[in-house]
Amino acid sequence: MTESRTWARNLAYAAHEVRHPQTLAELSDVVRTAPRVRALGTRHSFNDVADTTGTHVVLDRLDDGRAPVEVDRAAMTASVAAGLRYGEVSLALHAEGVALGAMASLPHISVAGAVATATHGSGDAEANLAAAVAGLEIMTDDGEHRLLGRDHPDLPGAVVSLGALGVVTRVLLDVVPTYAVRQNVYLGLGWDTLAASFDAVTASATSVSLFTRWGDGGVDQVWQKQAVGRSDAPAPEEYLGARAAVSAMHPLPGVDAAACTAQLGVPGPWNERLPHFRLDHTPSNGEELQSEFLLPRRHAVAAIEAMRGLAPVIRPLLQVTEIRTVAADRLWMSTANADAAGADGVVGFHFTWNPAQAEVEAVLPRIERALAPFDARPHWGKVFTEDVRDVVGRYPRFGDFRALAERYDPAGRFRGGYVEAMLG
Known part of the structure; x- marks a missing residue:
């Protein structure tokens, strides 16, 4: 028995072995002969969506004869x-x-x-x-x-x-x-201002993230990542009453920003600004759990109010919540699928929790019930507690996806964990 765990070490996978095939022929042999098999990536999931009782294959050593x-x-x-x-x-x-x-x-x-x-x-x-x-x-x-x-x-x-x-x-x-991107952070955006200007705030840069701990003061940090070619005007010292940060910030209050990508409006390559964190800094392991719920952006302001109402039960377990928007797509099982969310895309509420699994799972049903009227769907790889039938029922093309999975994998050998529950 080979033990493998999620990135946060909150879940031990049930796989009895982990294989690292080096060629397509080796991979083919594993896939054909293993009773159950699932691909495993960097394990940055917080549930059993990637789990199997059979063989995990990791492609970090695979050479298919082409450049990576x-x-x-x-x-x-x-x-x-x-x-x-x-x-x-x-x-x-x-x-x-x-x-x-x-x-x-x-x-x-x-x-x-x-x-x-x-x-x-x-x-x-x-x-x-x-x-x-x-x-x-x-x-x-x-x-x-x-x-x-x-x-x-x-x-x-x-x-x-x-x-x-x-x-x-x-x-x-x-x-x-x-292209180049510059990143600016603003501190202290009031709730009333955000409610009155939500669309303007999320449209204020190429990528916008709002970080909050649901205090009365509003959004703690507004991260604006602007493609330089789209706007070369200097960033103002104030944005809708929020003041520009004068030093680099970490999304978590009081944490050193050394792991974060460069801020303060200094332009740099897209890949060194669009992520929040630097590639050369290894993220912490086992110090957090994550949940995320995505819902049609037309419900954004009402959903924010609903979460504010739950602040007393959220805050004791919370490190930070990030609010961000995503454009719609046509992919059947995407949380931003246009048939489910609408052409305006989705708004996501991403919760970074303290590593307290039982306590987080006790609070999540209250969040899920509060967001249910807004057609919220959980991120597939995060912690959530909703019944699988309710989740897949929010995907108009789920029946087509089930049929596709049965056609590609008639014996169900690629199922396991949450996928088994979805398709079983």
Whole structure:
């Protein structure tokens, strides 16, 4: 028995072995012969969405005979080894003069894992990371290596797949010309001001994050990440009554900002500004839990009021909440799917908790009930307690996704953990 745990060490996986295949032939052999198999990325999930009672395969050593990152400048795409971390991919892309439109707050997460769970960054016009996928290479239950190109009818259901279709080995991403970003932080944005100007606040930069501990003073920090070419005007010393930070800030009060990407309006490459944290700084392990709920942005102000009403039960367990927006997409199981959320996209409420699993799980039902009238859906890889039937019922294409999973994996060998509960 080989024990493997989540990044936060809050869950021990049930897999009886972990394999690191080095070639496609080795991977094919594992996939064909293991009774149960699931791909495992950087383990930055806080639940059992990636779990299996069989074999975990980790692609950190896989060599398919190609360069880990291959850029096609004519097509403006990049073919990326699925096991790479986004930070590593971004360095290679920037060196080639191309970029991604969005990055998550942590650059340490794997490409395939982030895509499969609809992980996202922030920005009114920026869709989640999975929306940049133009194709997948995937090994299915028969050990065959399949290509799903941009026009393949299964691609919209296969991108955010939670690993239910097979082991993704390579991802084709749309890219754009490289660009610079500057980052400014403002302190103390009042609740009334935010309620009156929510759309203006989230549109004030390419990417905007609002950090709060739900105190009466309002939003503690407003992080604005602005693509330099879109606006070269200097950042004001005050924004809607919030004052500009005069030193670098960490989202958590009182924590050293050394791990954070450069602020104070200093322009830099997109990949060194869009994430909140630097690639060369290893995130802490075991010091937090995370939950996130995403809902149609038309409900943003009402949902904020609902969360403010729960502040007395949230604050004792909370490190910080981040509020951010994500553009809509057409991916079946994406939390920003336009059929479910609307064309305006979603607003996300991301809770970073103290590492107290039982206490957090006791509070979550109150949050879930408060957000239920707004059609909130949990992030697939975070801690939540809602019944699986209620969750999948908020996805209009879930029936199509179930049929797709049964077609790709008729024996259910790629199921496990939460995916087993969804499809079982």
